[in-house]
Structures are given as structure tokens and as C-alpha cells.
Amino acid sequence: MADRDVRHERLIVALMAISYLIVTADLSVASVALPSIGRDLHVPAAVLSWVVVAASLANAGLLVIGGKLVDRLGHRRVLSTGLSIYALASLVAAFSTSLAPLLTARAAQGVATALIAPASFSLITAFLPEGPARHRALGVFGVTQGLSLILGLFLGGWVVTRFGWHAAFLLNLPVAVASMVLTLRVLPTPAHRVREPIDGAGALVAVLAMVATVSGISAAGEVGPFATRTMLLLGGAILLFGLLVLIERRMPAPMLPPALFRRPGFAVSAAASFFVLGGVGGLFVLSQLAMQHVLGMSAAQSGLGMLPYALAVMATGQVAPLLLGRFSPRAIVLGACLVNLAGFALLAATVGREYGLSIAPGVILCPLGSVSAFIALMQSGTGGLAAEEQGVGTAALFVCHQVGVAAGASIAMSLAGAHEAAVGPAGLQLAFAALAAGIAIAFLIALTGLRSPLRGAPTG
Secondary structure (H helix, E strand, O other), rough: OHHHHHHHHHHHHHHHHHHHHHHHHHHHHHHHHHHHHHHOOOOOHHHHOOHHHHHHHHHHHHHHHHHHHHHHHHHHHHHHHHHHHHHHHHHHOOOOOOOOHHHHHHHHHHHHHHHHHHHHHHHHHHHOOOOHHHHHHOOOOHHHHHHHHHHHHHHHHHHHHEOOOOOOOOOOOHHHHHHHHHHHHHHHOOOOOOOOEEEEOHHHHHHHHHHHHHHHHHHHHHHOHHHHHHHHHHHHHHHHHHHHHHHOOOOOOOOOOOHHHOOHHHHHHHHHHHHHHHHHHHHHHHHHHHHHOOOOOOHHHHHHHHHHHHHHHHHHHEEEHHOOOOHHHHHHHHHHHHHHHHHHHHHHHHHOOOHHHHHHHHHHHHHHHHHHHHHHHHHHHHHHHHHHHHHHHHHHHHHHHHHHHHHHHHHHHHHHHOOOOOOHHHHHHHHHHHHHHHHHHHHHHHHHHHHOOOOOOOOO
């Protein structure tokens, strides 16, 4: 019996890793293909970031619904549905010959990852006991992050150079198929469904609020933070979030329970995650712009240039869970932010210099900080949630991640001058400095908001 339990736990961890590989590789695949897509489809550079933002927008808008569906319908149904949608959308993206079907496919991929992300990551808390088993799963999760970068940037860059950007969107297709097979084999069909009323009004307003938020952030990067379109979208988002609070307070079974944000550590972790993941999203696009536009590298060379990043992610993913057994999440986040800040400061100070003196050390330092902070913030944010809150709580944190990625990518591209004829060192320096400022804000949030419990004790 014990051997069967261990084998089942390993299959659960494998399913989590393979499924989440799709979510994390998606951004890097799209990022490395951006310059080729712009040239081939003659896309105005001002809207080129929407190849990344379209997926992030759909993902952020539907993540909470995806998490609620996990709690309501079970991991098996939600994960298999998300994987099916992603596989079909990948085929559409790969065979797109104009911007409209490509953006539609990217939005569909965002919908799919809104189901896949909470269903896959919450497998850790739903099927694995507390203690070493979960720590090992977090270590595998860190390795998955690095593998996704190798798949998306290194392999993706080679595929783009050799076969064109269309083929890059097929990279995740076999991963989705493998994950589907494992899902149907490993996960049980829930014996019964949770019988509770569906919060349709809350779901609709939440989607509209998130769409308005990400659209407003993107508009700020394209036309400026004080442009009419930006102000209308962000103002509308604020009103919609206010309406969502009123709706959820009156619902007997709210989609997003207001009590969730009163959990110690949850709201603080969510806010800090936004800025940390903003740095990740910005780094992806800026590193590609710097290597391809300033240093003259091909897509394959720039993908290979991110290999140190991927290896650093894998190494950090192994070390960070071990640190959680010795230090509080607060201490880890503070130290990680300082390392991340040093990475962006180095990139800002050395942009335009040769790869070995600028990009390489920068993309090693940044993930040492961002991955450690990410794992510690997930521990802090979900550690105190009840079992019935794990799906929606995980999804709410992922919303902050996706909005942060979208904001970081969009604003960084705008500050770097990606909408202009050429990207220069001055614009890249400004963009890297802005990302560093975001990490400094995350540090201050963690410093003032996170508790410092006993070593090894989860916060939440």
C-alpha cells in the first residue's frame, strides 16, 4: 500500500509539472517569436505586444472562474477541458496567416491556461500531504520553470530561425497531449459535485474588471498613462472592482469570497507578486529586444542567450523549497528582492555592452531573486487557506501574476521604444530601471506587510 501511495504521489507531481510546463512556456514561446511575427505579418509595432497581452488578458480575466471550477467540478474535468482547448488553439495559431486569427488563438490559449494553472498547481495541496512531499513537489515545480524556458526560448528560438514562427506554436502541442493522457489515467472522477448556487453576476463583473485592468495597462504602455483611453479603461476597472466587492458581500456563495483577502499574508503576497512577476514579464521582452535589435543576434542566438536564465531558474527552484525549512517566507522574499534588484540595476547600467558583460550576468541574477520570491510568496499566500479555498485562492494569486506579467511586458516595451523604427540602448536602460523600481516596491510591501513567523512555519 505504501509503495502504491508513493507511486501515485510521483504521478501527481509529474502531472503537475507537465501541465504547468504549458503555462510557463507559453509566454517565452510568444516572446521569442515576436520580432519574426512583426516582420512577417507587417504588424504595427504599437500593437505587437498584444500577441503576448491577448493570452495574459484572457488568462487574468478567467483565472478566478477557473479556480472556482476546480473546487466545484474537480481537477480531472477542469484540467482535461483546459488541455483540449489549448491543443486546438495551438493548431489555429500555428496556421494563422494574419493578425486576427493569431490573436484569437492566443486569447483561446489564455482561456485554456486559466483552467490549467489553478488545476495543476493546486494538485500539490489537494493530493500531497504536508511536509517533505510538498517540498519535493515545489522543487520539481522550480525545475519545470527552467525547462519551460529552455523549451520556449532555446528550442523556440531555434524553431523560429529554422522553420518560422508558425512552428513555434506547435511546441506545446505534444506536451498538452501527454498531460491529457496522464490526467485521464491518474486523477479520479469526483464522486459528487459541490451543490451551491453559481455566482454568475460576480463572475461576469470579475471578467470585465480584469479585462479593463489589463487593457488599461496595455494602453498605458502604448499611448501613455494619462491618455483618454488609458484613463477610461483604468477608471472603469476601479468602478467594476468596487461593484464586484458589493456583489460578493451579498452573495451566499460568492465566487471570490471577501474573507479570502482578510487572511494574514494573502493580500500582501498578492500585491508583492504583482511587482515580482512584472519584472519577469518585462525581462522576457527586453532581453529579446536587446539581443536581437542592439546586439544583432538571430532568434536562435537570443534564445540560446537565455539558457543561463533557464539554468538559474532550475537551480533556484531546487534551493528555494529547502530555504523554506530554515527561514520564514518574509526573510526569503526580502533577500530575493535585493538579488533581483541587483540584476535589473546591472542590466540598466550595462545595456548595449557585449553579451557576457551585460545580458548573461543580468539574466542569472534576476531569476535567483524572482523564483525564490515567487515560491516564498505562494507559500505565504496559500499556507493559511482552508481546503475549500485552495482552488480559488491559488487562482487569485495567479491573477496577480498574469496582470503583473502583462503590465511588465507592455510598459517595458513602450519605455524601450519598441513601437519606433529601432530600439536603442537609452530606451532599454529606462525600461530596465523601471523594472528595478517595481522590485523595490515589492521589497517595501514584503518588509511592511509580511509577518515573520518561526522558522519553517507557513505563513498565511
